[in-house]
Amino acid sequence: MVPFWIIFPEVRQLDLDDLRNVVMATVNNAPVYLRQIAEVSFSAKVKRGEAGYQGKPAVIVSVEKQPDVDTVKLTRQIEQALGEITQTLPDGIKADQILFRQANFIETSIANVERVLLEAIVVVAAVLFLFLLNVRTTAISLLAIPVSILTTAVVFHLFGLSINTMTLGGLAIAIGELVDDAVVDVENIFRRLGENRRAGNPKSVFQVVVEASNEVRSGIVYATMIIILVFVPLFALSGIEGRLFAPLGQAYIISILASLFTSITLTPVLASWLLPGLKNLEEHDSRFLKALKRGNAALLAVAFRHQRLLVGTIALAVLGAGIAAWQLPRAFLPPFNEGSFTVNMTFNPGISLAESNRVGLIAEQLLQQIPEVSAVGRRTGRAELDEHAEGVHASEIEVELKGGEGRPKEALVADIRQRLAVLPVSVNVGQPISHRLDHMLSGVRAEIALKIYGEDLDALRRIANSLRERFATIPGLTDLQVEKQVRIPQLEIRVDYTRAALYGVQPAAVVDQISRLSNGRVVSTVVDGVRRFDVLIRLPEDQRTTVGLGDLLLETPSGWVPARQVADIRETDGPNQILRENTRRRIVVQANTNGDSDMTTIVAAMRAAIAQEKLPPGFFTSLEGTFQAQEDATRTIAALSALSLALVFALLYSRYRSAALALIIMGNVPLALIGSVAALWLVGQPLSVASMIGFITLTGIAARNGILKISHYLNLALHEGVPFGKDLVVRGSLERLTPVLMTALSAGVALVPLLYDAASPGKEILHPVAVTIFGGLISATLLDTLLTPILFLRFGRRPLERLRSAPVQPASSAGAPAPIREAF
Template identity: 25%
Template structure:
């Protein structure tokens, strides 16, 4: 027995199967994780090395050069980018998409080990970090207190609260920012130190030797066994002061003789405010394999328990939680899916005029979706914006197969067959046609899976979700629909004469008669219909050239991130004054739409050296707005207003794009990379490009990576003078670093508290450049040991593929990215770059590459659809006729995008790919039935007219359910829906025109080509050869 016959004749067994599947589906749904985007493995690895007191050029020469040389030998490497700063070297190794990143990380570690002996002794071991979405913070937690000072609050959060948060399942790491930290200061008097004949390195060495109590072994005395240790740890500040650090004239010199020892504070490197008040903020990161929503929920629960445990010591609040946007977006898409379900059901009820019949078809939607959850669980796909949007897109298509089956069952019932016979015979009759239709919808997603880069990875979940759902709908159409139809006696209710339903039926009959007349008229003017459609296609393709192009729409997440900086070298206090002004202006601009604002001035280093710029001139602002439905302006509109505000501040550079891209490819809209060896020449040409770029309409936030510069004071040692005193340049460098930056020498414990002990000059001896010049080493001022040279230096040196580079980048607003990209290409072709090589990249490059591959994906999808249809019809002619609806559907896509002002982007092109699999389905059903009628002896014209009239209602129903079900998504209402509006608009416009073409153009082509002897002979030849 075939599948429909099994379902009808063994109905109880089949119902039990569906109940079991639905149970598994609901269980699978409960196990699916919620996330913002699919699980992605980014092909990037970061290598970070630190060396205190080393300038950018020295870091480049001594560290970055060596590390880049080692990394460059690793397989599948695409690009190497590095930044050498003061005391830091950060290298980004980018690999080809699809590379096994676990193996790549091992290869990099092995390569670094081979070059380890070529690095300076003072450099830290290179830290290798694989980039992934878990490096983006998922939560910002704010802590404030009325009873604790800033140092006490910071200590409490860092030592008591942070460990509790880190123990939460799924939390990867945390960072605490803001407040002030305590330390033990050893402020040295350089005059007394020189009189005693000692050096700072001797003090650091003496303190470093006293760290922990040292075990002395196990001993047994007279049968008593005991452990012994040598107590060396300090128990009080007085003990630190009594430490002997050297001798002078045979007398011991204690630390307190040359320095003041007291409990003080670390130098403040950053200031944090939340909603205008000083605060301590904890940044929470998740593990790479953890679910964002679940982790955020556990942190919120734990935070509530912590608040109860610590009473009134502090108050906490959530500044930012990624789970909020994820939950709102998922719920919004789920609501959109429910609306689509209701709309599709109403369309069915309108056409079928019976709630029983409509219910039989409509039930296929929730059942198919629930069964799809089983596949999602098996393939480890989470419920995210991509996969859930795939479900929403599929809702309108899930009834297509069921409509065709039920319409055919109704026709067989009218022929006098019993409910069971009609259900079996009708389903088997159209079984191959709907199977082919399902295959054509699925195969269009194969090319998307092979699109390189972030696009292919992102939309894999959508492709699989739609495919799984449509396969399930086919299974439902072949089993559950005929089963339910066989149990429904009155499949279509009879309506009394004069009733609304009866009048509706008469109107539908009238519509069919009008369609039949129009189709017959079109068939008498076949060439005019075909030529007119071809001309309209050509005009549409010309109109398409005027439609703006974008890479990918950014969803309105309700957050604005702003990074700004003052001139390099600006101190923290001055930067904070500027930040206060910007903060006040932002509050005034955003008004009641602002829910909270996080402000950070300066940077504390650490991982921030990897994620962004470090320095006291840096400012970061993060603003959380109210829900998009509760405000009149979008995030994009507010960004434009903020840009206008900041453009009036001449000393400020800023960007709002890097922190808002959610790792969706390149962060800069336009990025021009200039290659050269001379830093000054690079700066000069980069500034010139920046000026020209600013003049292009639509460019915003134009900045260059090399425009900042600082005055560097270099000490050039006299090697004879040093040799006469037994000194080395390395020793001088160490003394200077300790004197003016400070050196952590040991730590001091007090009960459960632990503090760094930092050696440095007393503040009054390290306050000016004169103090620097007067600093004595071995009894000799620096002036006597060498010379000082002042010069302009870059605070950072950037490189790409082992060559120095300068990057010029900008955001785009008010114009399409494609139009700006064209102007940039023209600008760079005419600009004198003094022979320097350049590349234009950023999102412009990503857009060109991705749109090219997606354009090819559309062509490949059409070929695959043709191959599937050729296999079904065993003909080359009929598939050729049907496949012509794909380019003709572009007419609807182009004009819909043009009229609605929607750009051509990744999402709209994916809509066209999806359209290629949808638009042919109605043509398959139409021609399949026409071929059956011709096989029964009917002539070609009457066969296609009868097929058109018979299939008119199911074609119209399947098209309208898909089109109207996409309407909520096309409107782009609610969080996260902006990304999918272009896709829905493309499908709606294309399917509307394609439906009309299926009903009129396909019959004309069918008659013209089917009647042409050469085409008909060509098609029959293949069929005959196959039979022989």
């Protein structure tokens, strides 16, 4: 056969006779038509894949959105367009069958977090009223919540920031703290107004309110500054964890700043209007508070008698908590509950599309039998222009779940694996978003990926299979498989350079001519209205063999010669694909965890198994996955947290001009560690980036308690002349017991809605944060009640004397009030 390279102009009709009658050459004054040397007919393109929906053939369309576009709004617009398209389609064809809708997860998550916000506001209001037993003081304090939330929304709108699950989560975590500044201010104003009335009203209401507000203003301002400082590590996180938690930090900080602004402006004004006329102003403490104060005074008396024992016991508890924290299981992020699964099935390469599709249909039917499954869709094979090109040996199944109650996610995953185990496939079960996160971290859609690098493909496969066998003995690993790089039948063309040179043809030209007719070449386009069809030239199936290609005539400067004269064409085998990373050949052993095992333990066992494998020279491995991101995030948070604590110390030292007082206040941070670790252990939560974010948040909250007490001790000594000693410490502790307990309880109970139903979408990533804060608040508040008074009594005399001897502010003019020291 003599090959012809034909370039047809664009054809605007579908009559094949026009193509058949194209004259190719003239031989002996007679035309040679295309129909004489080729068969011209319609034919479908070579299929690269199949798809199914609910066990029936389908076409699956994946829609990707642009960045910074509202997912929910765009989804609704697409659904509306699909509904309009469906009305124009023939009977039996629909375009509105939605298989995976990311907006479902977003809408459910936002709805859950919004409900958490409302529940948190209710329980905070109940706590405040329990302590204050006064509608006006409770209302003034609660007003900080809507004002702060609205201010946050306005700031987000002005700066073009979106409201999402994480921003709402930041507000949910901050709800209890939004009232803290207002509570401290209102409680102090209420107490001072009562003292003023009992004294016969020697001062005006305005003066009492201003002095009472100024008395605590410094403390709440510095406490807010500390909260902002400790959040610095959050914004330094890179990668996925940074993108996830940065919006949470933004919402948290903006709302806290709005709360501070409210407490120093709106709260005193409302207090001056609403509180002076109260009938029960002189009766400041309820019976409940009086009982608490009596109990606190008794505990302080015991603590003063056993100071060394108490401090030593707390120090041992902190040390034990640190050791326990190191032993906690590790995880990168809490598992999402997306309401759907992504199942990747892989055959051995070389399987036909028909067989792969047949087994894929069986898999669909098996998954449809699961009671919790509402829809199943499958894509077998992915074309070159797809975002994830795959051969026909790979299938991806989307499993949409029904809403409502059902088995937990772990049970469903186990059921899926069990049902698909009867098929001759490798299975990897995950979730759509989680799989994409895994792919972003390691380039592989699995939690753990061992990448083996080397040049010899056979050696790579041998090492990978050996390591897979070693990993199979590690408890907790599932979906263990080696990347499908295997040998498949191939036609090999080896050009003989010497013979090619005799005919004056370049080796590349030989290969190019053979591959054009073997693989086919598009030479023109047929146009039918708005549709276009390629015109393809290719050898018949029976000639695309070693014999047929060997007989193929090649054009050379010396004339037409059979391909076998310049090349050896033979059947052999070769790799189905060669994957590279950083210019090196590599193969991957991938696996997931079962969700119950410690990732750190699994990774340590895998590293030990890798160390036992003897690698040939030039081969090396890299173990990657979510654990690697967790390790990097832990190091980043640890380093920047140390810097934040140093800045906090500098801030406190600049305020109190005493290292001892600054360290006493910062002593609340390790006290919080005790409860946080205990809470994580009790609920079975691993140490993840989310729980570390919770401890960062807790650091600022815990420091507030110390600031309130130390500042009040100093104010009593400097402004009211109370001599240093136990009486000073006891009085200061009892007078600050109410605001300390109220702020701690408000922050704690506001987190209760996040503590239960942890698997709900939107709450799963906030649950570890809430657990960490809640547990830490309990230990920090209870232990601070005894430890801070003891430490101040032991180390506070010298700092107090230095502050007492510091110069006071002079009077501004004659007749002005007597000079006073700045309130702490």
